[in-house]
Amino acid sequence: MKYTLPPLPYNYGALEPYIDALTMEIHHNKHQQAYVNNLNKALENYPNLQEKTLEWLLTHLQEIPEEVRTAIKNNGGGQWNHSFFWPVMSPKGGGQPKGMIAQAIKKRYGTFEAFQADFNAKAKGVFGSGWAWLCVANNGEIVVNSTANQDCPITNNLHPVLGLDVWEHAYYLQYQNRRPDYITAWWHVINWPDVEEQYRMVLDNL
Numbered sequence: 001m002k003y004t005l006p007p008l009p010y011n012y013g014a015l016e017p018y019i020d021a022l023t024m025e026i027h028h029n030k031h032q033q034a035y036v037n038n039l040n041k042a043l044e045n046y047p048n049l050q051e052k053t054l055e056w057l058l059t060h061l062q063e064i065p066e067e068v069r070t071a072i073k074n075n076g077g078g079q080w081n082h083s084f085f086w087p088v089m090s091p092k093g094g095g096q097p098k099g100m101i102a103q104a105i106k107k108r109y110g111t112f113e114a115f116q117a118d119f120n121a122k123a124k125g126v127f128g129s130g131w132a133w134l135c136v137a138n139n140g141e142i143v144v145n146s147t148a149n150q151d152c153p154i155t156n157n158l159h160p161v162l163g164l165d166v167w168e169h170a171y172y173l174q175y176q177n178r179r180p181d182y183i184t185a186w187w188h189v190i191n192w193p194d195v196e197e198q199y200r201m202v203l204d205n206l
């Protein structure tokens with residue numbers, strides 16, 4: 001089995017009261033584990049694809065045989081997105097960013113609040129299941145966008161530095177239908193030092 005479930009960088013209850021322990025446990029241990037299992041299953045009969053990185057697979061979907069392309073897009077995206085998602089949250093999170101990402105946000109939006117409003121609107125606007133993102137485009141500009149299902153921004157040449165899972169499985173136990181309340185709570189757990197690190201890494205690799 002090539003792909004495995006990455007451990008969370010904190011315990012399941014660490015993000016309470018903003019995200020409850022049972023949601024975190026099911027989300028990580030059941031939902032992400034299912035993406036891992038189904039990704040491995042999709043790759044079972046394709047030894048040449050097993051040798052590629054997950055990033056390669058998600059940026060070369062058109063080169064993947066049609067019979068496993070959707071499975072790899074969905075489950076590979078699920079594995080990538082969730083592995084990215086956990087470290088951008090922290091029990092010591094929240095507040096406002098510092099450093100280069102703070103400057104980029106200020107340059108693009110003027111204020112942190114204007115950025116937050118745009119991100120919230122994109123997150124609330126996802127119809128059905130998907131994600132909201134803060135990404136960097138190939139020209140170095142930051143972009144706030146959303147993706148459907150488990151579509152990964154890297155497939156479209158956008159490099160995430162922050163992401164929010166707005167699938168119902170991410171919040172339904174605690175917030176039921178109140179996605180906006182989940183989004184509001186989530187700002188309290190954003191790990192801005194990690195976002196800054198992601199941003200610097202992306203810029204270094206453009």
Ligand code: MN3
Pocket residue numbers: 027031082165167169170
């Ligand atoms: Mn999820």
